[in-house]
Amino acid sequence: MDTRTIQSRDVAYQLHPFTNLGRHEAEGPLVITRGKGVYVYDEAGREYLEGLAGLWCTALGFGEERLVEAATRQMRRLPYYHQFGGKANDTAIRLAERLIGLVPVPMSKVFFSNSGSEANESAIKLCWYYNNALGRPRKKKILSRLRAYHGVTLGAASLTGLAIAHRDFDLPIPQVRHADCPYPYRYARPGEREEDFATRLAESLDAQILREDPDTVAAFIAEPVMGAGGVLVPPRTYFEKVQAVLRKHDVLLIADEVICGFGRTGRMFGTETFGLGPDIMTMAKALTSGYLPLSATLVSDEIYRACVRQSEKLGVFAHGYTYTGHPAACAVALEVLDVFAERDLLGHVGRVGPRLLDGLRALGDHPLVGDVRGVGLLAGVELVPDKPGRGTFDPPGAAGTLFVARAEANGLIVRALQDTVALCPPLVISEGELDELLRRFGRALDETAEALGR
Ligand SMILES: Cc1ncc(COP(=O)(O)O)c(C=O)c1O
Structure with missing residues (x-):
């Protein structure tokens, strides 16, 4: 296939994500x-x-041949199996156990999905299910931040704090609010110290939660370092102060580790680098080094226990994907973790x-x-x-x-x-x-x- 042919076939047949579609028709792909x-x-x-x-x-x-071989070995032995109705596959079990042992804060269970968006979508649903289980049907709003990026499915896109992800997609959904963005270069006042900027953001968050009514706010979601919003490293003391506000109002913290997880910030998780104590962690991307789609939502024991009670009441925890815990993706993730440690x-x-x-x-x-x-x-x-x-x-x-x-x-x-x-x-x-x-x-x-x- 010559260059022109493959490029024109791309324009003819593919709808490209996050692309200026008109310009793409004119210029074609790389x-x-x-x-x-x-x-x-x-x-x-x-x-x-x-x-x-x-x-x-x-x-x-x-x-990386080791990842290719891990996927191949798994696909030969068991290319697919699902996790509905109490079924499982041994590779997903091993990965879940490994992740629970790896995270720096106590987590109880792992729920697998295919993308970062789905991991965050699952996090939202788990927060809602949790508060329903606790008999707090009003405590449902999820606070995200302006410039955040949490994905593109309906809930995750709503969490994303970029207007372009909402405009003409009729988003965000009504349960989502956006708080201030920790972006010192643009939003700190002239001469304001990092610590003072962090204090101001935490006070503003406190005021926002009070305005909304704390009984209606379920969770706050944050990337330890905001990626797609502009690589925004939080100012010193920001998470310490924000978490004090969340604890005061009984608001869960979701750490979106989709970019920061697995060594990106120098520690295994951004949660460690910036001193977070999340109730839910989401991860994807480097989990498989991108070789196969896989994401995970980890929840605390308190959230898990509430889900157990609610699923007993309703008969089933009715959430999950055909590919939840896909064995080939899980095999690659296990190999990634081995390579991380060995090298x-x-x-x-x-x-x-x-x-x-x-x-x-x-x-x-x-x-x-x-x-x-x-x-x-x-x-x-x-x-x-x-x-x-x-x-x-x-x-x-x-x-x-x-x-x-x-x-x-x-x-x-x-x-x-x-x-x-x-x-x-x-x-x-x-x-x-x-x-x-x-x-x-x-x-x-x-x-x-x-x-x-x-
Ligand atoms: C922090 C963060 N969360 C979630 C997502 C969404 O992940 P996905 O594109 O796999 O749905 C991304 C994607 O870039 C991300 O950077």
Whole structure:
């Protein structure tokens, strides 16, 4: 199949997620046909360093044979089995046990789904079921945050705090509210200390819950580091103060670990890095390194016990997917966890993470760079038209789009979240590959500045 044919067939047959569909018809796709390590290759054989690990997920890079073999072995032995009506498969059982042993806070049970969206959708339903079981039918609102990203199914898209995910999809659903966004670069007042900004956000959350009526607020959901909203690292003391407010009002905390989970922030979970004590944790992406779709919603024993009582009352816990606990996906996840431990990937992130962040911070004097932020192997570089004034591009995303194109021309795939360039390379990236990433990033930055100047 020649290049033109495959590109035109894509335009003819696929509806693309998060894509400007009209522009896509005109420009066509970048078709990736293979991957190895931190690199992927297009149909013309051009090489790209995958600076976002696909969609923040291929933690072990591309072409990891051990994951391929784990899936193959499992598919030969038992390619599929479901978990309805008390059935189970041994691979899902082993993974659930492993996850319960791995998380840093006491969790009781694991509910498997296929995507991050479904994991969060399940979390919402579990909060509702829990409060119904406790005889609190009004305690149903879920508080998320502006700029949050929690997925695209009806509930998860509602939690997402980005207008573009709601507009003309008739969302959000009425049970969802959005709280302030912890984004110091844009929302802290001039001269305000990080800790004071955090106090202000917690006070504002407290006031919001009181306005809503605490008896109507079930849960607060948060990504430890907000990913798609712009790689927003919370200000110091933020989660400590927010959690005090949640405890005061008997509001559950859901930690969305879909990006942060499995080493991204330098610890196994963002929950550890930022001192969270969640009642529910959701995870996906790096759980299988993206090789097969799998997500998990972990719940505390208190929530689980209430679900037991309610399912006894109703006759069945009527939630679940055909592919809940898919054995092939679970086999891959178990192998991912083995590789993590055997190769000491957490230690590796601890060693190479600073190289990425220091390298990006060294670009801090560049006229386009307004802010560099990140933790572990997760970083955001915010491009601005005027550094001192911290202005924004008009239209928003103008510089980000240009940057992505210049990066691709230099053999680097990244993602622009409006004008913040996100970096989330495979965790297995070597020091030499990180230096190469930084070189390509720097060239793309200069070329973007030049193009904007023109
Ligand atoms: C923090 C977070 N939660 C949830 C999701 C949704 O996951 P999925 O795309 O697998 O539905 C994402 C996806 O990027 C995410 O970043």
